[in-house]
Amino acid sequence: MNAIETYKLTRAFGNLIAVDDLTLSIPKVKGKHMDTQTTTPESVSVKSGSVPINWTGIALFIILAFGISWAIWFGLGAVGVPFTIRASIGMFGPAIAATIVRFLRREGFADAGLRLAARGRHGVVRIYIAAYVLPPVLIAAGIGLALLTGVQHWAFSENLHASARALAAQMQNLGQTLPSGVSADQLALITIIAQTVLAFTLAIPLNMIFTFGEEFGWRGYLLPRLSPLGGIQAAIITGVIWGLWHAPLIILYGYNYPGHPWLGVVMMVVFTVPLSMIFAWLRFRSGSVWPSTLAHAAINAQAGFAIVFLSQADSLLRAPVGLIGLIPMIAFAIWLAVTGRLKPDANQAYVTEENKPLP
Numbered sequence: 241m242n243a244i245e246t247y248k249l250t251r252a253f254g255n256l257i258a259v260d261d262l263t264l265s266i267p268k269v270k271g272k273h274m275d276t277q278t279t280t281p282e283s284v285s286v287k288s289g290s291v292p293i294n295w296t297g298i299a300l301f302i303i304l305a306f307g308i309s310w311a312i313w314f315g316l317g318a319v320g321v322p323f324t325i326r327a328s329i330g331m332f333g334p335a336i337a338a339t340i341v342r343f344l345r346r347e348g349f350a351d352a353g354l355r356l357a358a359r360g361r362h363g364v365v366r367i368y369i370a371a372y373v374l375p376p377v378l379i380a381a382g383i384g385l386a387l388l389t390g391v392q393h394w395a396f397s398e399n400l401h402a403s404a405r406a407l408a409a410q411m412q413n414l415g416q417t418l419p420s421g422v423s424a425d426q427l428a429l430i431t432i433i434a435q436t437v438l439a440f441t442l443a444i445p446l447n448m449i450f451t452f453g454e455e456f457g458w459r460g461y462l463l464p465r466l467s468p469l470g471g472i473q474a475a476i477i478t479g480v481i482w483g484l485w486h487a488p489l490i491i492l493y494g495y496n497y498p499g500h501p502w503l504g505v506v507m508m509v510v511f512t513v514p515l516s517m518i519f520a521w522l523r524f525r526s527g528s529v530w531p532s533t534l535a536h537a538a539i540n541a542q543a544g545f546a547i548v549f550l551s552q553a554d555s556l557l558r559a560p561v562g563l564i565g566l567i568p569m570i571a572f573a574i575w576l577a578v579t580g581r582l583k584p585d586a587n588q589a590y591v592t593e594e595n596k597p598l599p
Contacts, residue, residue, distance in 0.1 A: 334457020
């Protein structure tokens with residue numbers, strides 16, 4: 241293992257914790273007078289395909305989401321801001337874009353999914369549990385498949401020793417010494433255990449601050465606007481756009497797929513499409529963006545486990561975001577689709593007076 245790989249492993253140990261519908265006015269005749277009854281966002285029912293899609297708002301959102309995030313990434317990079325910081329700040333681009341479009345077009349926030357659950361939804365607690373449990377299960381399944389196929393092998397011991405050596409060298413450079421009676425391997429193991437606990441606890445709400453910046457845009461705005469196409473189609477399109485949004489990070493900085501600047505973008509889309517389908521299921525079932533925000537945060541907090549436990553491999557294949565590592569996630573997304581679980585609840589779609597279907 242060379243110095244670069246040792247450095248990456250050390251970073252992996254240290255970064256485990258780093259990473260409804262709008263109100264619809266329905267005319268109601270009472271005797272000779274026409275009254276207007278306003279329904280709640282959660283009670284609107286619009287059949288798939290019956291509501292014209294407002295492509296202007298969608299296009300404006302996409303342009304702003306890409307433009308704001310990319311400007312942040314390029315701008316902060318030009319002045320030397322570290323990658324992790326500028327990447328995290330750029331995550332707020334979709335949320336800022338959605339907010340601007342909602343204000344400019346006077347769309348309001350009733351369909352943004354800001355409640356913990358939409359009114360009248362049942363089984364929402366199970367959805368939140370699924371949002372917390374699914375990410376580590378899918379990551380673990382991807383790790384298992386990488387081991388079974390031989391793409392990677394179990395390398396925890398050698399990774400631990402490499403991390404211990406790097407940790408000892410770092411402490412020496414800082415003029416520090418190991419605690420009395422504690423070896424470098426023991427200190428590295430203690431660090432792993434502590435970070436594992438944090439990855440399932442405090443790291444998740446911390447990451448939710450940043451993942452909300454994405455989810456408020458992708459699942460809070462774009463997905464409901466596309467839902468008249470059907471839940472599956474809306475989720476796939478959202479996933480493709482979401483994946484392409486990451487392009488500068490992959491092409492310029494090797495994010496997730498080092499060594500593959502262009503194929504990495506393709507693989508990112510392969511990653512975000514099934515993940516978008518899973519997040520769409522959470523959004524449709526709950527009527528809220530918070531379950532997908534939670535699941536997104538859990539993935540960011542726990543994805544580093546594969547680097548800690550497994551050997552190095554080609555980034556296009558390895559767990560958790562290479563092709564082999566993604567197979568369990570892809571299989572689960574397909575299962576959601578074929579079993580009809582990606583239908584927008586109550587045919588969820590954004591409705592205004594402009595695109596309201598005729599009776």
